[in-house]
Amino acid sequence: MGEGRGEGTVVTPSAEFPPLTPAELDALRRIGAQWRTAPGRPGWSRELPVDPTLGRYRGRPTPSRFGRLTPIEMFRANAAGGEPPGKAAAGGERPEENEPEELVATEGATLPGSRLGRGLARLRRAVFGPPLRSSAVLYERMRKLVALPVLSSDLLSSVAYGPEAMLSVLLLAGGGALGLSLPLAALLVVLMVVVGVSYRQTIPAYPHGAGSYIVASDNLGSMAGLAAAAGLMMDYVLTVSVSIAAGVNAVTSALPGLARFTVPLGILVIAVLLAGNLRGVRTAGNIFAIPTYAFVLALVAVLGAGFVQAAGRGFAPLPPPPVPVVEGLGLLLVLRAFSSGAVSMTGIEAVSNAVPAFRPTEWRNARATLSFMVGMLVALFAGIVVLIHLNGVVPAPGQTVLSQLARHSFPTGPWYALVQAATALILLLAANTAYNGFPRLLFFMARAGHAPRRFLHLGDRLAFSDGLVVLSVTAAVVFVAFGGHTQSLIPLYAVGVFLAFTLSQAGMVVHWRRHRGAGWRRRLAVNALGAALSGLVLLTAASAKFTEGAWVVVVAVPLLVLLFHRVQVHYRRLNHALALRPPGAAPAAGPAPADRGPGPPEGEESPQQVRHLVIVPVARLNLASLRALAYAASLGQPTLAVHLAPEEGEADQFREQWEAWGDHVRLETVVSPYRAVIGPLAHYLEALHASRPDLVFTVIVPEVVLRRSWYRPLHSQAEQRLRRALRRLPGVVVTSVPVHLPG
Template sequence: MAGRQRADRNRDGTTPPEGPSNVFSPSAEFPPLNDAELAALREIGRAWGAALRDHPPDETELPLDPNLDQHDHPPTPSRFGRLARVEMFRTGRREELTATGAENVSGGRLGRATGRLRRLLLGPPLASAAVLQERMRKLVALPVLSSDLLSSVAYGPEAMLAVLVLAGSGALGLSLPIAAALVVLMIAVGTSYRQTVYAYPHGAGSYLVASDSLGPRFGLTAAAGLILDYVLTVSVSVAAGISAITSALPGLAPYTVPLGLLVIAGLLAGNLRGVRSAGKLFAAPTYLFIVAILLLFAVGLARAAGRGFEPVPPPPVGAVEGLGLLVVLRAFASGAASMTGIEAVADAVPAFRPVEWRQARTTLTWMVGILVVLFAGLTVLIDFNGLVPRADETLLSQLARQTFPSGPWYALVQAATTLVLLLAANTAFNDFPRLLFFMARDDYAPRRFLHMGDRLAFSNGIVALAVTAALIFVAFGGYTQSLIPLYAVGVFLAFTLSQSGMVMHWRRHRVRHWRRRAAVNAVGAALCAIVLVTAAVTKFVDGAWVVVVAVPLLVLLCLHIRSHYDAMRQALTLATAPDGTPPPEPDQHDEPAGEPDRAGEPDRAGEPAGGGDLDVGLTPAQVRHLVVVPVARLNLAALRALAYATSLGQPAFAVHLSPEPEEADRFRRQWEIWGSHLRLETIISPYRAVIAPLAQYVGALHAARPDVTLTVVVPEIVVRHLWHQLLHTRTELRLRRALRDLPGVVVTSVPVHVPE
């Protein structure tokens, strides 16, 4: 143990802060109760025990063993409708069953074919215990998380030179000093994020850091910028890859949109297979791109050395703008697009194998080192060869063509570039769902984003990203280059807030060497802020205004989601009275004063703390029943519903809706023939409406006695085929929708199955 503790220490003798051992867990959907709720639960349980002691033993004895121990081979569920014959459970420990089937598979030929296709594309389901095996090792994490970052060097130097060339070919000489400044920025931000991973070893994204150190709204602002960046990464990178394909094969140009959607669908399927499978699928193209560019460097430098490293003068280009500070800053901000995706490792720290933070820091170091080598090398080679941006060919293609005038190497570089551009979106598919996971954990995003699919991937987040990016791709006809100006604004907004938050973090905690650490993050924050302001100002008209509008709207949406979950939490939180007993049944004329909730704000007037209407009936002794059975005809379905309602041992009566008095008299005579075993109420509906009068009648009953729980038992016809449902009115569904807003009203159905 001591050896492990020493291994987890940093070189400066400090140890990363402790935290949960497995942040990305299937159990994240089921947070535990806090101490106050456990205390309330204990008191409510005592009241339950007192109430159940009054029941005779024969009333609580179960007619069968729920653990199915009396069966050597537990029976499988019967097949009806859309449920397939799958063995759902096997016996395990006492009072515990284990599901052996991963899901309910749709029956019929179409359902079985769909299930087989799903398994073919996504693979067999993975058990929750396999979540640790699904984590990434460094060799897999590097290509999976760096595809966006490394692919940006294919257009980052060109974006920088495209601004400088506006001041004429003489301004191209500034490319090397600006590239050097960008290298400093890359190293500074990379070093800053290494410290961020150290300080937040269980999740170090901009959202988490800014929320913790600057406040929730700053965290949401950073998250909004990243959300926009991830969506644009998918749509723009796919468009760039498809553009490279159609440039080589012009005959495919009319099929740009279908090809792009096919690529997005492939990325969706690959990521739904899980982290490990996606890594195996997408690792090779990234490594191929690195090898191809390094080969390009080696041959290009050898050719430059052959002529004494004498640069080739660029072709003369007329100046469109005067060379000034604004042009230099614009070139610097455009070249900074090469850094999009540098935060990917920080967001994915919990997805690494143990020790997570150490594996993530090592991967981040390699990523930044490779980025610096590729970016600086390409910029130097472009300068040596005197290349300028052209509309008909990218700078990387020009460089590869000059370096490899013959042989298959040019095609290799272009193929590797195309693949890595297409797969650059894979970084977004990894980080976007994890960002939504952290936001959903804090109730700023829908909680469905906490759910892990059957392959232990955040399926809902992956699908949401694919659908959103596909809509943008289709809306712009596959030509999304106009969205590129939004890149730097969104991502550097997140960078700036993250690094500023780290400065506050070190000042607050004051660990060893905190001043040096804070200085590193301050430098990173300042440089990122320069890029952010420059990009926002110079590219505002070109599209950066979209970020200025979209970020506040996303923040407001997240705050609205949080307010809903806060209200729901307040309603569902267990609470006890000051004397430790469960909340008493409120009198309908009483209006108890609100008590402060966890945030220090009073409850809504007229609602007891911790639940309002949901506090009614926390123990069996507090529940008073009245069962209502709507009956249209005295057939088998109605008699089964009446028998079920009476078997509950609670007061019950029936209600019949009739379109005219004559039909009501006829039904009462049938009721008398049956024996009038229950009280019958008749409602005349002269306008032939059914649901509205019945719902209003139940509502009036509830208003008369809010302390009585009304259980509406509705007969339900269940048919085998889906199209048969069109032949029935489905009254029970319509009535359930009409009554679900009434507190204290329970709607249940008694199914009657029709085989054909």
């Protein structure tokens, strides 16, 4: 993907239905030519006994069930793919002459038919909001004022524990080692700026959404992209579980009586985040924007008051309390402290991954938002570290460093409680960044075939519902498994996220070497520096924290890469089997996978090439089986009836009944002395198919439809069992003729 500064492509529901390639269109035309030249049947496919436009219902009362399930609206077709919300819903404009008319299902068409289903649907809408039209995706994108808190909550909240994580490592070498916090913080600020500028360069180069997965895949290969995706996915899950654990711990510290409800409180917060994000991007942004801004204002107040107090004593640093030496000061300890402080950068890639979620011009607004985010991060991180140094604060059990700074800045009054409340709230909602990044990452992966295609689907509120649910369930499992005390998972942060950072920056180095535009050497140097610093943090975190839990990432990333690769192999096989090919053409270039199994018969893309044999299993002659036989005979194709008998006597008796009926259809009986039905019938049909694989076998099964579900145990469900048994046979179609029971 080359550099471009056009508007980012909006993610729409049409992403589930990618357009055909030119080769596929050519094959489609050649296949369609055979339909047009079907011998002796000119125009047969356009002769219908009903009006498909349902024009006869216009201006007339319609049956209530018809009107509820398939309401019809006529509107002028829009070349852009949709009308503004509300226009078509009100009936739209009458189509002008010679313009195509379209049938549009209204919101009422989505309601289930049963009373219970409608009740649940109304409850769902009350919680998540009414469904949005597909065209409303243009109005669901974020403006910068909303995007900034939505995408920065994880990044900005990390300053509440990032500096403390760095000091906790330095403290192992005694109070004298705390002096290294300032140079290490300066180096971390350089890293923040370099990585931020690197992603700022990435956004206009990849204006359609440039997460580490896309950049690494495009420039370093599929495996590098999958490794970046695996690291980011683990980071997103940990962001949710760890942030919520930290927030819940902050709440239970202030209210110790709630400590025994840690796990239920955490699950409740995950449910609230899920519900808020399922309501859509814009709604979630409006809900979660205020806590982020409140946290930023609280930190600015703490820093402002703290520096005013420090200025009163001439900025003379207060001595820290004496701390015993636990570990000698060495290079490894310094590197561990540096990598621990680097967790303050988690979430910095969120903007580049969510470019299509911005309002036009997407890449420009995304880049401006990222610049504000990085600027706020640098200012808050540097200010907190400097204020820690000036106040002589050290990590202490039972109270966070940020809490100690707030007490220093506001020793009296309600301001300390407000700062703690804002901190707890932002920690609880910091997971919202993951709720924006994780589903979009899965969307990009599904588009390339590395994740299930269901993650391309936009839900009722134009949110990636499946990805949101998967993230919530996974994070909840991690949270429950560790009893809400997930601090031991913090060492995994740096490994996963800096793996993605390193691969992304290295990918951009390759990108600039390939696309040598104006100033490419300067941009390459910035990305190369970012890759080097990120790689240093990655190696340090992976080696120094291997025994603390980093081994989980070392093991999990290759396993996830293998899983993603296997998903793509499956879709490659599917695409190979379903690829459009001109009549008589050989399969697509490249051998099909050896274990893909038998495929459908070749050359059955036009009606005249399909040769039928209709088969009707008949257990007994009653109304259901006679209707199935009548339906089969009406198709005008060769028809065979099959009866399975438990013994010869029953077979003879059935033949007599068959002859009394008139022997209108060829009958074949299969004696099953072991009284099995589905197995022998499936094997018999498989043997028939093996003898003539060029035939399409249409198995017509009579099916009794019950109005009450509690009657199902009274029936054998043989139709469903037979359908499952025949599903694996290529060229076999199973259909049913329903007979509805009253009452």
